[in-house]
Amino acid sequence: MLRKWRQLILIRYKKICFIMISVMFISVYSVILVIHVGINSAIRVQIVRDSDPSLLASFNDKDYENISLQIQTKSNGNIQTALRMDNKRLNSSSRYMTKGTLKVMPISAEESKETEDNIYLDEEYSLDDNSDNRQAKYSSYESSGNVKNVTRRLPQAIIIGVKKGGTRALLEYLRLHPKIRATGPEPHFFDKHYKKGLEWYRQQMPLTKSDQLTIEKTPSYFVTKGIPEKVYIMSKRTKLIVVVRDPVTRAISDFAQLVSRRPDVKSFEELALVDNRTKMVDTSWTIIKIGIYVKHLVNWLEYFPLRQIHFVSGENLIKNPAHELKLVQDFLGLQPLIDDHYFSFNSTKGFPCFRKHANSSKIHCLNNDKGRPHPIVDPSVIKRLRDFFRPFNARLYQMTGHNFGWT
Numbered sequence: 001m002l003r004k005w006r007q008l009i010l011i012r013y014k015k016i017c018f019i020m021i022s023v024m025f026i027s028v029y030s031v032i033l034v035i036h037v038g039i040n041s042a043i044r045v046q047i048v049r050d051s052d053p054s055l056l057a058s059f060n061d062k063d064y065e066n067i068s069l070q071i072q073t074k075s076n077g078n079i080q081t082a083l084r085m086d087n088k089r090l091n092s093s094s095r096y097m098t099k100g101t102l103k104v105m106p107i108s109a110e111e112s113k114e115t116e117d118n119i120y121l122d123e124e125y126s127l128d129d130n131s132d133n134r135q136a137k138y139s140s141y142e143s144s145g146n147v148k149n150v151t152r153r154l155p156q157a158i159i160i161g162v163k164k165g166g167t168r169a170l171l172e173y174l175r176l177h178p179k180i181r182a183t184g185p186e187p188h189f190f191d192k193h194y195k196k197g198l199e200w201y202r203q204q205m206p207l208t209k210s211d212q213l214t215i216e217k218t219p220s221y222f223v224t225k226g227i228p229e230k231v232y233i234m235s236k237r238t239k240l241i242v243v244v245r246d247p248v249t250r251a252i253s254d255f256a257q258l259v260s261r262r263p264d265v266k267s268f269e270e271l272a273l274v275d276n277r278t279k280m281v282d283t284s285w286t287i288i289k290i291g292i293y294v295k296h297l298v299n300w301l302e303y304f305p306l307r308q309i310h311f312v313s314g315e316n317l318i319k320n321p322a323h324e325l326k327l328v329q330d331f332l333g334l335q336p337l338i339d340d341h342y343f344s345f346n347s348t349k350g351f352p353c354f355r356k357h358a359n360s361s362k363i364h365c366l367n368n369d370k371g372r373p374h375p376i377v378d379p380s381v382i383k384r385l386r387d388f389f390r391p392f393n394a395r396l397y398q399m400t401g402h403n404f405g406w407t
């Protein structure tokens, strides 16, 4: 009798053990499945304010480490990439603003490599809390219902380059002018979306009153073949602005951005020279090619007279932004309203920051993607690059009648 009971208990015990093990197994599997689906599915965003044409999205699900993603907007049936980021850390407080219907999705590793090779991404479009208000103001006009006398226009002026020259700073400063309306992200119409047509391009532009100028900036235009003709076809009256910077510092800045996305990339010294023995500069490296400004300028001069191209000194835009802004406003035929009162040098950041109104006490700075620390480069390689760029710089000074003072 006792034996029978023992046997019965043993059978029950085995059954209970089996059930417990199964439950544990299923739970562990489910957790793995949830994590897997969570990583691979599109990232969800919360639309914080969808009554406004500018939607503010916040990533509210969880934190993401090293993720590549893009935000696409859909407006009048057109899908546009509003923001693209590589190897970013996103958390619940990362907030991005864009227009239209939001779709946020991770980019495949393959695709993200392609972007890194051809980086013209402007991370400044990711908005920090300070610029949030600015963007809210920027969009409030569109959402105010005061749309009777406004329309979207093709840009009358374009900041066509150069990458890492200070193009974002210039656009943000110009945006302070009441007669200027500017796009937030870089539209990349002439180099990436040309097939979509001018109507698509126009739709990317902000609403403007008849006396306001529409401006966009896409720094890759300056160096991309075929674009001068395309801009000419759009309008031969388009005013062109190029922010130039010492090509050696520009190259290092461009490289610093590359490293921030691809930490495993070769050293600057290795990439800049064909080999260490001959010390020949590798002119096939995009980062070097971009800096031969005069060669790109020649392509533009085939279609536009020099008087229609205004050069901004990237160095002086940092040292004396008000002066450079005065020259740009003159070039655009605008009253020079953006003056000294708007700027305040932030010694911690090492750059000028700005007020939205001349008498406002609140100061706004560009985010940390602008003004990255530069890597230390072997002085002999710097010298080699200076020697390389010097004749091209001299020709640029001669052609433009402007000595930018690069040694």
Ligand SMILES: Nc1ncnc2c1ncn2[C@@H]1O[C@H](COP(=O)(O)OS(=O)(=O)O)[C@@H](OP(=O)(O)O)[C@H]1O
Pocket (backbone or CB within 6 Å): 120, 121, 122, 123, 162, 163, 164, 165, 166, 167, 168, 169, 219, 252, 253, 254, 256, 317, 318, 351, 352, 353, 366, 369, 370, 371, 372
């Ligand atoms: N006010 C202010 N704040 C921060 N940074 C400033 C400012 N004015 C000019 N700059 C310089 O702008 C450089 C980035 O240039 P771009 O905006 O043209 O870069 S991009 O091509 O759009 O990625 C950036 O280059 P790095 O310093 O190498 O990061 C800055 O030197």
